[in-house]
Structure formats: structure tokens, C-alpha cells
Amino acid sequence: MASTSAAGSDITGFTRELFMGRLNSKFMHPFPEPKEEDLETLKMLVDPFSKFMENENDAAKNDRECAVDEAVKESLKPMGAYGMMTPEEYGGVGLDHTGYARLVEVVGAHDLGLGIHLGASQSIGYKGIVLYGNKEQKEKYLPKLASGEHVAAFCLTEDGSGSDAQSIKTRAVPADDGSGDFILNGGKIWISNGGLAEVFTVFAQTPQPDGKDKMTAFIVERGFGGITNGAPEKKMGINCSNTTTLNFDDTRVPAANVLGEVGGGFKVAMGILNQGRFGMGGALTGTMKTCMKYAAAHAAERTQFGKKIGEFEMIQGKLAGMATRLYATESLAYAIAGNMDRGVTDFQMEAACGKVFSSECAWWVADETLQILGGLGFMREYPIERIVRDLRIFRIFEGSSEILRLFVALYGVKAAGDDLKPLQKALKNPLANLGAIVGPAVSIARARIGAPEKPSLDFAPAQLRPAADVVEDCAARLGAATRELLLKHGKGIVDRQLPLERAASAAMEITAATAAIARATRAVSRSTDTAALEVSLANGFALEAGQRVRALIRDMTPSSEAGTTIDPLRRDIAKSVIAAGEYPARHPLGF
Amino acid sequence: MRVFVGVKRAVDYAAKVRIQADKKAVDISNVKMAINPFCEIAVEEAVRLKEKKVAEEVVAVSIGPKQAQEVIRQALAMGADRGIHVTTDMRVDQELQPLAVAKIMAALTGEHDPSAWLLGKQAIDDDSNQVAQMLAGLLDWPQATFASEVEVSEDKKSATVTREIDGGLQTIEVPLPAVISADLRLNEPRYATLPNIMKAKKKKIDTVDAASLGVDLAGQIEVLEVSEPATREAGSKVEDVDALLAKLKADGLL
Ligand SMILES: Cc1cc2nc3c(=O)[nH]c(=O)nc-3n(C[C@H](O)[C@H](O)[C@H](O)COP(=O)(O)OP(=O)(O)OC[C@H]3O[C@@H](n4cnc5c(N)ncnc54)[C@H](O)[C@@H]3O)c2cc1C
Numbered sequence: 037m038a039s040t041s042a043a044g045s046d047i048t049g050f051t052r053e054l055f056m057g058r059l060n061s062k063f064m065h066p067f068p069e070p071k072e073e074d075l076e077t078l079k080m081l082v083d084p085f086s087k088f089m090e091n092e093n094d095a096a097k098n099d100r101e102c103a104v105d106e107a108v109k110e111s112l113k114p115m116g117a118y119g120m121m122t123p124e125e126y127g128g129v130g131l132d133h134t135g136y137a138r139l140v141e142v143v144g145a146h147d148l149g150l151g152i153h154l155g156a157s158q159s160i161g162y163k164g165i166v167l168y169g170n171k172e173q174k175e176k177y178l179p180k181l182a183s184g185e186h187v188a189a190f191c192l193t194e195d196g197s198g199s200d201a202q203s204i205k206t207r208a209v210p211a212d213d214g215s216g217d218f219i220l221n222g223g224k225i226w227i228s229n230g231g232l233a234e235v236f237t238v239f240a241q242t243p244q245p246d247g248k249d250k251m252t253a254f255i256v257e258r259g260f261g262g263i264t265n266g267a268p269e270k271k272m273g274i275n276c277s278n279t280t281t282l283n284f285d286d287t288r289v290p291a292a293n294v295l296g297e298v299g300g301g302f303k304v305a306m307g308i309l310n311q312g313r314f315g316m317g318g319a320l321t322g323t324m325k326t327c328m329k330y331a332a333a334h335a336a337e338r339t340q341f342g343k344k345i346g347e348f349e350m351i352q353g354k355l356a357g358m359a360t361r362l363y364a365t366e367s368l369a370y371a372i373a374g375n376m377d378r379g380v381t382d383f384q385m386e387a388a389c390g391k392v393f394s395s396e397c398a399w400w401v402a403d404e405t406l407q408i409l410g411g412l413g414f415m416r417e418y419p420i421e422r423i424v425r426d427l428r429i430f431r432i433f434e435g436s437s438e439i440l441r442l443f444v445a446l447y448g449v450k451a452a453g454d455d456l457k458p459l460q461k462a463l464k465n466p467l468a469n470l471g472a473i474v475g476p477a478v479s480i481a482r483a484r485i486g487a488p489e490k491p492s493l494d495f496a497p498a499q500l501r502p503a504a505d506v507v508e509d510c511a512a513r514l515g516a517a518t519r520e521l522l523l524k525h526g527k528g529i530v531d532r533q534l535p536l537e538r539a540a541s542a543a544m545e546i547t548a549a550t551a552a553i554a555r556a557t558r559a560v561s562r563s564t565d566t567a568a569l570e571v572s573l574a575n576g577f578a579l580e581a582g583q584r585v586r587a588l589i590r591d592m593t594p595s596s597e598a599g600t601t602i603d604p605l606r607r608d609i610a611k612s613v614i615a616a617g618e619y620p621a622r623h624p625l626g627f
Numbered sequence: 628m629r630v631f632v633g634v635k636r637a638v639d640y641a642a643k644v645r646i647q648a649d650k651k652a653v654d655i656s657n658v659k660m661a662i663n664p665f666c667e668i669a670v671e672e673a674v675r676l677k678e679k680k681v682a683e684e685v686v687a688v689s690i691g692p693k694q695a696q697e698v699i700r701q702a703l704a705m706g707a708d709r710g711i712h713v714t715t716d717m718r719v720d721q722e723l724q725p726l727a728v729a730k731i732m733a734a735l736t737g738e739h740d741p742s743a744w745l746l747g748k749q750a751i752d753d754d755s756n757q758v759a760q761m762l763a764g765l766l767d768w769p770q771a772t773f774a775s776e777v778e779v780s781e782d783k784k785s786a787t788v789t790r791e792i793d794g795g796l797q798t799i800e801v802p803l804p805a806v807i808s809a810d811l812r813l814n815e816p817r818y819a820t821l822p823n824i825m826k827a828k829k830k831k832i833d834t835v836d837a838a839s840l841g842v843d844l845a846g847q848i849e850v851l852e853v854s855e856p857a858t859r860e861a862g863s864k865v866e867d868v869d870a871l872l873a874k875l876k877a878d879g880l881l
Contacts, residue, residue: 084818116821129821565657
């Protein structure tokens, strides 16, 4: 299943084009899917894995005890759960992205904390060795990691360095004995599996010939010495995942354990995160489906005012909103995974959209489920309160919603300037070089202000025209608003986060809606048993999203009320809050 | 010793079934299917015999349409060595009936010479509980049905089988070859691991057309009508035991 076909390698991303008012439907349609025989294998994998999770893992107990049950961990090792995507030659299961997404969906449906324990090892902890390791490193580390005999951790965050990963202070300097080894010193915080891992991917500054520091990635074994971890942090959720500080005190790391190039650590870190992000969409669809089960059952069973509450329109509205968001999230998650499998390399913006969209939809879905359940949802004996606690962190780690919105919007805005060449260097890290990206783009945008062709989703069948019309209209509007924004603000756009945030949110919704339309199109063309329902879900999502998106785009433009009045007001209010250090208004009673 | 295990693809135990519009069968067009749980127990037992070095080869046999291969693959993932798929388009939950199944298995027996057939005691779709008995009859082999424990002798010439019978357990010894059918408590089947499922893809499954075996596949039973069980009426809650007793008395049940 690990075979990556080159068939899709010439397909470019979808989301970037939106900012130019274009719909690159090739990314979404035909909706990517695995070969028949891979699907059959995957089907076989899902069944025993689901039964295992259902019957053997007790998420509530893991949560209570703040640790994954030892017996469960022992069983998960031979199951292959610690090395799902690791190539078979290194003892892994060798799944492709679609296969991984489908299996972590099972994990996400049952226990997000366990999901983070497993994911922190394979999706980020040792992913770097799979992606960037040399043959010796792979042979040395992967077999034990894939089998779960060892677990791994990804060590980037420090107390002074969260979203701004490049500002880390942990440092590795060449040993003065001329061995080529590095001596590592520094402290990391909030490292998942920090107290359990044998193998760490550690990011540290290393001195460069020019005297400046640059980040390098290292494979560090606990046995190297000088490594200590703190007590497990007490957290709001994902309690069974182990989160600790990690300290390196003169840890000697052999030269052979540099991962990738010396000085190439930031690229390695971003590569790992970009590559791993698609999985979250899969896992969180599983969580949302679990929520839906509870919500649907309660709506059908609970009687108030002589009626099942599911007969009340407000409850129906919630259920429909949940189902349409779930459909969109699921469609986007499998569109991204499927594209990665067919060799598409330009998926980073979509993966960022998928991460933000899935974590926010899952939060919304879990919250509405709790509301439908009423007081029951708040009770510990029901899993929903745990799911809500577990879900909250997904909007923060592995790229917060804010940072990924900036990432999407800035790449999009840059693309709207079209001619990338002179910018490419600056673009390697758009967040650090915000000004450099946008400056030249503006002049180019000015030059090509003519109206672009009308964007089109011409593959959509008649039943899906309502959704397709909305997406086409929104794409055209986003393109126009992006140009207007660039012309008005020029370089200064990088500091206009409120319109950028709206642009990113709009792009995310359009991306998800298009994935849903492409998937429903496939269902229609195959007349599957749920085709009619899928048409409703895709239309339902797109029409509702369209209302949100039109408002967002309206508010993006500098001449809008948001641009001229509301945003300046909000900035001023925020300034007063920060200056006061608390709620700044006088009490209505005066004291 | 070579052990043959029968694996039937049946409606998943957790699936909600509906009846076809013509009321002649259960509608299986979009229902989740799975290995029959008793067959899964039989596979587990066979694989354990192999792990104990009692059996050299475990062969999983399924009769049915193309998708029957899914349950063979599952048996292979659990540890069976190879599979035989006997193809037929007859519905295995009612058209292809126990006697025909037993005849097919008997025909395979002549060709492959197993020392034992391990079967589930019944399948959860038609609940016939007949194949093991009929197969033993056709082959003139001893039968040990409803096994909750199986012990093969050192010389592999016989097996001691504990049977679950009404009111207790019965232990019998049967000379091999024999037909053994698995009861619920024989073992707890393992979860197929992901790596073993991947490896199972490379194991061999031979295909044989049921029609080519020269046996009469015709059914002996005609299904007149299939209907839903009566829906259970809603119960009511009582405060305590006294109230329960009073209510039962009032309803004339005590
Ligand atoms: C349970 C848990 C597990 C974790 N596991 C790991 C792990 O295994 N490995 C690891 O390396 N790290 C891990 N982390 C750390 C995690 O990745 C960081 O918390 C995350 O990157 C955000 O950093 P921060 O918390 O320092 O927030 P900050 O970066 O300080 O951000 C605070 C707020 O400001 C916003 N913000 C920041 N910059 C901007 C900007 N330019 N514009 C607008 N808004 C901005 C953020 O979105 C956020 O809302 C974990 C954290 C937790 C809580």
C-alpha cells in the first residue's frame, strides 16, 4: 500500500488558487481513492482494530488514571499500532496516507488521548527519521520504534518559544575534542511522550560558519546521558498522554545523529509537521462520529413537553449542522490523504486548512452534542465531557488556528501576486519574512488587475449545482477581495491580521465545501445507496458555509464597515484592555 | 497433521437486519458482513494447534461468492497457512443448505486428506447447527460437537474433546480423523494484527467452482416467508421489590 504513484505529481494545490479567484478542481475531482485491492486490505485492517479499541481500551479509565493502560499498550505493539505508516522493510505496517487516516479515525472515535500517545511517536516523534533519515539511521532506529518497543517524542517547544519555533534557545555545539559530536544543552516543555520516550527528535540551534546560529535536528537517545524529564503535567484533557518538560545537560550527541543537514533543522521541523497534519482530520472525523451517535440517540429517545426532542426544530438544526460539518471535514481529510497517496506534493495549504477546519468543526460538534444531551452531557458517566476536554488542545498544538490561518492567508496573498520567482527565497519561511513576500507581490497585482475568468466547478451534476454555484461565486469574490486588499495595504497587509484571518477562514470553508461536492459527485455518478443524502449534505454545507464566507469576504475589503470602522474599534479596545491589564470599564455601580 | 477449518461469511452480529420486500429473505445488499463468530473460534483453535506444533498446516475453507475471500483472508491473518475458496452464487444463508455444504466439504476431504475438520457449531445467519454432524456422517468419521476444549494426543492419533451438553460437560475421546465443532467457550479469538493482515495478502487462496465438485447442491428446504420478530413492548419502571411483586401479582404473573 505504500506505493506512491507518480500519477498525481503534476497536480497543484487547490487553496492557493482560490486567492486568485480560481478553482483548481483537479485536486478534488475525480475524488481521489485507493486502488480496489488496497481498499480491500484496508477494510480488513479496520475491523479487528475497531473491535480491539471497542472491547479492550477503556478511554474513561485512561483519562482517570492519566496513563494508557499497560496491558492495552502491550497489545497495541504487536497490532502494529506504533508503526502504521513505517515501511514494511523496517517492521512497520506500511500503510499509505489514506490507510493511516482511516485507522486513526478508529482511534479518534474511541480515545483521543491514546491517539496523541500513538501519534506523538509515529506522526511527529520519529517521522523525521522516516522522511529525512539516512539508511543507517533508519536501520538503527525504525524497527524498534515501529514495533512499539521504543516510543519517540518530538521536541521543539520551549518556554520562550511556542508558535515562533525559530526562536528556540536549546543549543548544540561541536565538542571540543574534534570528534564531530555535538554537546546539547537546553530545556523543552510540553513534550508529548516526554517521560516515556527512548528516542527524541530534538531541535537545537547550532553555530554556523558565519557566526550566526541555525536550527539543526538531532536524533537523541535517552541513553546518551544528561537527559531528565519533569513530572507529567496535569492537563485539561488528553490526560492519558504523557506531557513533560525535558532537559538536556551536556548531552553528547554523535555526529551520525544529525537528522538531515546541519542548519537544516527548521526545514525538517516544518516538513514533519506538514507531513503529519493530514492525520488529524482523520482522527477527528472519528471523534465527531462518536458524538453524532450520542446526539442522535438522545434526540430520538429523550422526551420533553410530550415530544421526542429530535422533533424540535432547534435540535434538528444542530443535528444537521453537525452532519454537514462532519461530511465536509471527512471529505477534506480523505481528499488530502488521497492526494498525498497519488504523489501530489503541493498539499501543505490544504493540510493546514484540514487541521484548522477539523479541529474547529470537531469542537463545534462536541459542544452541540453536549447541548443536545443537556445535563447528561456534563456528567462524568457520559463520554462527551471528556471528549470536549480532549478536543480543546487540537486547536492549539501542531500549529495553532491563528498561526495556520496566517500561513494559509499569507501564502494565498503572495500567490495573488502571481509571479513567485523573485520571491521564492523569502518565501521559504513566510512568517519570518512577511514583508519580503508581500512587497513585490503588490506591484504585480497592480499590473494585472483585469477580471479573471469566472471560476467553475463544471464537474458537478445538476443536483449539486446549488453548492457548486456558491463555491464558484465565493471563489470569485475571494479573488477580487484579495486583490483589493493587496492594492490598499501593500506590504502592510502582513499586519492586517483581521482581514487575513477572514480570508483564511473563507478559503478553508471553500476548500472543504469543494471537497464535499467532489465526493458527493462521485456518489451520484456511482448511484451509491447514500448518494441522495450526500447531495443534501454537500448542498447543506456549501449553502450555509456560503453565507458565512460572503460575510467574511465582505468584511475583508478595506472599504467595508469592518475595514473602516469595526476593526479599528476592535484594535483600540484591545489596546485599552492590555494597557489596563484587566477589564477596563468602570463598574455600572461605580465600585 | 493438516487441519481444515470452515469459515462462513455471515451478517455481522451487531448489524441491524431488514427483510427483503418479497419477505423471502433477509436483505443483505448493504449489511455489514463478517466471519461467523463460531467459525472464528474454530480458526483460533486450529491456529493454536499449529502454534503448539500439533498441526503442520491450517487450511481455511469458505464457500460463497467472491466476497467470501474476505473471511478467508481474515483466517489467514489470524494464522492459517492457505485458503480454499469454493465459489458459488447461491446465497449461503438459505439457498446453499447444510447438506450441500457438508457434501462440498466431503468432496474436498477426498482430495486434500486433512486429519480433522474444525467447524463452528453453527452460523449465526441460518442457525442450522447441522454441517459438522452431516459431514461426519458423509465421511464416516467420528464427531465431537460443541467443543469447549480440544486436546490432541501425542501420537496425533486421537483427540480428547470436552463437550458442552445440557446440564454439564462431557469428555470424549475420538480417533482422528474427526470432525470437531466449536462452541462459544472453546477460546477467545485473537485480534488479527495489522502486520499479519498485510502478510496474509501474500498467502495463497485456491479457487474451486462448487459446480465442478460433482455434488448435488440443490436445497432440501424451501423458505416460505421470513418475518421480523414481534417488537418488544416497552416495559415500565417500579420503585422497589415490593412494588415489583405487587405488579406481577396484579398482572396474574405470580
Ligand atoms: C498537551 C500538549 C502537548 C504538546 N506536545 C508537544 C510536543 O510533543 N512537542 C512539541 O514540540 N510541542 C508540544 N506542545 C506545544 C505546542 O505545540 C505549543 O503549545 C503550540 O505550538 C503553541 O505554542 P504556545 O503554547 O507557546 O503558544 P504561543 O505561541 O505563545 O501562542 C499564544 C497565543 O497567541 C497566538 N499567536 C502566536 N503568534 C501569533 C501571531 N504571530 N499572530 C497572531 N496570533 C499569534 C497563538 O495562536 C495562541 O493563541 C504541546 C502542547 C500541549 C499543551
